[in-house]
Amino acid sequence: MSAFSAIGEEREIDREEFTPTLEPQATWCPGCGDFGVLKALKQAMPEIGRNPDEVLLVTGIGCSGKLNSYFECYGYHSIHGRSLPIARAAKLANPELEVIAAGGDGDGYGIGGNHFMHTARENHDMTYIVFDNEIFGLTKGQTSPTSPKGHKSKTQPHGSAKDPIRPLSLALTSGASYVARTAAVNPNQAKEILVEAMQHDGFAHVDFLTQCPTWNKDARQYVPYIDINDSEDYEHDPTDKAAAQEMASEAERGLYEGEVLTGRFYVDSDRPSYSEEKQAIGEMPEEPLAERYFDDDYEWERTHDMLLDRHK
Amino acid sequence: MTDHELMWRIAGGSGDGIASTSQNFAKALMRAGLHVFTHRHYPSRIRGGHTYTEVRADSEPVRSRGDGYNCLLALGDSFARNPKEGAYYGDEEVKPLAENLDELNEGGVIVYDTGLLDADDIPDFEERVEENDWHVYPLNLREIARDHGREVMRNTAGVGATAALLGIDLQYFEELMAESMPEDILEPNKEILHYTHDMVTEEFEFTHDLRVPEGTHDEEQVLLSGSDTIAYGAIDEGCRFIAGYPMTPWTEVFTIMSQALPEVGGISEQVEDEIAAAALALGASHAGVKAMSGSSGGGFALMSEPLGLAEMSETPVVLVEAMRAGPSTGLPTKPEQADLEHVLYTSQGDSNRVVLAPGTVAEAYEQSRLAFQLAYGYNIPAILLYDQKIGGELMNVPASHFDREPNPELGAVTTEAELEEAPHGPGGKFYRYRYDAEDGVSPRSIPGQKGGHFLVTGNEHNQAGHIDEDPTNRVTQVERRASKLDAIREFLDDQGTQTHMGPEEADYGLITFGSQQGTVAEAVDRLNDAGHSVKGIGVSDMMPYPVEEMTEFLESVDEALVVEMNSSGQFRGLTQKELGRFGEKLSSLLKYNGEPFEPAEIVAGFEASIEGQDVPEQQTTYVPAAGD
Numbered sequence: 001m002s003a004f005s006a007i008g009e010e011r012e013i014d015r016e017e018f019t020p021t022l023e024p025q026a027t028w029c030p031g032c033g034d035f036g037v038l039k040a041l042k043q044a045m046p047e048i049g050r051n052p053d054e055v056l057l058v059t060g061i062g063c064s065g066k067l068n069s070y071f072e073c074y075g076y077h078s079i080h081g082r083s084l085p086i087a088r089a090a091k092l093a094n095p096e097l098e099v100i101a102a103g104g105d106g107d108g109y110g111i112g113g114n115h116f117m118h119t120a121r122e123n124h125d126m127t128y129i130v131f132d133n134e135i136f137g138l139t140k141g142q143t144s145p146t147s148p149k150g151h152k153s154k155t156q157p158h159g160s161a162k163d164p165i166r167p168l169s170l171a172l173t174s175g176a177s178y179v180a181r182t183a184a185v186n187p188n189q190a191k192e193i194l195v196e197a198m199q200h201d202g203f204a205h206v207d208f209l210t211q212c213p214t215w216n217k218d219a220r221q222y223v224p225y226i227d228i229n230d231s232e233d234y235e236h237d238p239t240d241k242a243a244a245q246e247m248a249s250e251a252e253r254g255l256y257e258g259e260v261l262t263g264r265f266y267v268d269s270d271r272p273s274y275s276e277e278k279q280a281i282g283e284m285p286e287e288p289l290a291e292r293y294f295d296d297d298y299e300w301e302r303t304h305d306m307l308l309d310r311h312k
Numbered sequence: 313m314t315d316h317e318l319m320w321r322i323a324g325g326s327g328d329g330i331a332s333t334s335q336n337f338a339k340a341l342m343r344a345g346l347h348v349f350t351h352r353h354y355p356s357r358i359r360g361g362h363t364y365t366e367v368r369a370d371s372e373p374v375r376s377r378g379d380g381y382n383c384l385l386a387l388g389d390s391f392a393r394n395p396k397e398g399a400y401y402g403d404e405e406v407k408p409l410a411e412n413l414d415e416l417n418e419g420g421v422i423v424y425d426t427g428l429l430d431a432d433d434i435p436d437f438e439e440r441v442e443e444n445d446w447h448v449y450p451l452n453l454r455e456i457a458r459d460h461g462r463e464v465m466r467n468t469a470g471v472g473a474t475a476a477l478l479g480i481d482l483q484y485f486e487e488l489m490a491e492s493m494p495e496d497i498l499e500p501n502k503e504i505l506h507y508t509h510d511m512v513t514e515e516f517e518f519t520h521d522l523r524v525p526e527g528t529h530d531e532e533q534v535l536l537s538g539s540d541t542i543a544y545g546a547i548d549e550g551c552r553f554i555a556g557y558p559m560t561p562w563t564e565v566f567t568i569m570s571q572a573l574p575e576v577g578g579i580s581e582q583v584e585d586e587i588a589a590a591a592l593a594l595g596a597s598h599a600g601v602k603a604m605s606g607s608s609g610g611g612f613a614l615m616s617e618p619l620g621l622a623e624m625s626e627t628p629v630v631l632v633e634a635m636r637a638g639p640s641t642g643l644p645t646k647p648e649q650a651d652l653e654h655v656l657y658t659s660q661g662d663s664n665r666v667v668l669a670p671g672t673v674a675e676a677y678e679q680s681r682l683a684f685q686l687a688y689g690y691n692i693p694a695i696l697l698y699d700q701k702i703g704g705e706l707m708n709v710p711a712s713h714f715d716r717e718p719n720p721e722l723g724a725v726t727t728e729a730e731l732e733e734a735p736h737g738p739g740g741k742f743y744r745y746r747y748d749a750e751d752g753v754s755p756r757s758i759p760g761q762k763g764g765h766f767l768v769t770g771n772e773h774n775q776a777g778h779i780d781e782d783p784t785n786r787v788t789q790v791e792r793r794a795s796k797l798d799a800i801r802e803f804l805d806d807q808g809t810q811t812h813m814g815p816e817e818a819d820y821g822l823i824t825f826g827s828q829q830g831t832v833a834e835a836v837d838r839l840n841d842a843g844h845s846v847k848g849i850g851v852s853d854m855m856p857y858p859v860e861e862m863t864e865f866l867e868s869v870d871e872a873l874v875v876e877m878n879s880s881g882q883f884r885g886l887t888q889k890e891l892g893r894f895g896e897k898l899s900s901l902l903k904y905n906g907e908p909f910e911p912a913e914i915v916a917g918f919e920a921s922i923e924g925q926d927v928p929e930q931q932t933t934y935v936p937a938a939g940d
Contacts, residue, residue, distance in 0.1 A: 076769075086594055303547050304711070
């Protein structure tokens, strides 16, 4: 019997299984967009048929980092900006886990920007959800990497002189094989995109527009949003990378002018995941490393037999 | 030490094959039955500059670099550019000869390459040769190499020449060459080796009396560096995941692991920075794999954040810290022991970590294994603290030393059967952080295990892992985490990890930690031979500190001298902090010029300290005891 019998156990998964029977005390403000992510993820999870015990949800720090307090599965509430390196190593250690990383725009595009770029280029088979509300929430309302140019806050009293980060373009250029944007105000689209992202075999980046009613009152609730895959105006084909880059640029430019373009910007189903690449060159075992420690029959090699000759 | 020990130094420019030649030289002498020890000196540049390696060989075990050296093979620096007079980097061309004369002992032997080096460029060369009774053998190694192969084979010509002068059998070099060289390079090298050897034997009258000592080994030996033994200890302990970013001298462990791990079905990841590297190790460990990461000072500074997370979340992980001289990038290729406090106290909050500092190349293997046993047995981060010296020096160790069983035990984890019985919180989460854990160790579950899900967080948390700021919970969890260190102290006391030197009873003590252990051991013997009453202790446990053992040691002596490679006496400070007394008994001998101690410096420093005199003029500093 596998040491990890939760993995691959086939049965009907109830949405309620991911919901704590004892609700933790809410630390999100009323009307927070984060509730929209939580709701969409809870709806999406049963659809991919994963048990709570085979899901590892790694988060960063901030309001978004508390996602796994409201979610029943293996959770790792890590440190500011570092959810991705923790998540991708867990995936390498046991590729059979469903690994999801999540964080905010400050967490993911600011302090964790370097990790975002590198995780995307390696194309780890995992989902990365960024709660994008254009503000630092938990530290009480400072300008974030996605705040619009000119945005005033206590730390930028004269208005930000910086252009905002372009997360979709950045993900595309870095090599993410699935790039999408959705919004908390549309739980149906959000759920569909999360299901796709989790089923995608590669790095799936979801820029999740979430409103912050407390610190970013000026920010729109991201309505009316437009779905670029359904809209007659766009009919965007996400398999075309050049078109995806153009569409991402347009969406990123338009967002600050009130045009909320959402949907799948890029989907590359052919690119092998990082684990597959590493296995192909002989730098990663086919079977999950983590299983080996529970296998009493596994024969562990020792340096005395394999490496000492070169030192004689 | 015998009278006839060989201390051979090969000098040249970086990139001229000094390291590989000296490695083969050391291995040849080991195969000839001798005990060997190497000391590396190299600048932070890729090609050119002054670099040397010493090989000390004796029929008795060798524990340090020794004092000075007695045979120089000076090769030309093929990358030296003719600098203008007064150029910043000095007169590069004659450096391999000029820079090494200060440490050459009286009666020493010099072989130098007249093809690239001109002794006339060294103003007082002839006078110094006469004064010191040096025996000089000028040879055009460059020409010999060019005539019989390629110019780059000057090294082989130099080895052939010193082998002739010292009476070393060429067969050992031939065998080593045959093992490592392709046929087309092997043949000319062999020819050069023999040609030079025979030429020197025939054409020179030997005026020196230095010859290679004779020795035999009772059992098969292997030649390893501290970086090798740290890596091998990790592999034997079941480590199958490493993540890192290159930084000297940690890169050596990282490289050895990266080459070995795929062979045993493990994973190595070179990543974007050291924060990521340590975080990856945490992620892999959390998912159920024995994992390590590491760096040197500056890179380790970046790891302080994930290190704190490992402490708070009780995620086991082994980090290695290869010290080099600091602060900041310091002397990138030179040893120092000044990161001790950095490693003990970096990261916010109270420290719950294990810090071990191996004292020798052989000990680094045990300590590496021990670090994993403690980390995974107690769900705590363990740091292996060593320095550039121990990482790069080569020593012979009996092969049987590594003939141990592998240990794949994952430590304090649950099985699914245990999870069925284990208590869970009202929300369904497993009580990963139980208040009532024995020895403070609450076993973890691994993602994918049925019934095991819980929340990890760097915030203070309750039994299920939920963020919890309740004062009672806080106190309980803080005390439980801290209590693991008490349990580890008990475990380590049973292992006997400190190294005692000299007689059991003595008036004076020498105390050191980490890489200076062998040198101090040699100094202890010399001091006793000279009529002093001295014993020594090499401490390897930095946290938790061996309070009882050190109290006993210090109570048993009148005074003690703490020997360490830093300018602020960090280990002496730790000792006083942990013991809370003995300030009046402890004085310091410090060295921080980028070179490790030589035994004679410790002997001189000790004699000066007990006689209340200044330390003789050398690059060490004496700091008296409090109240003196």
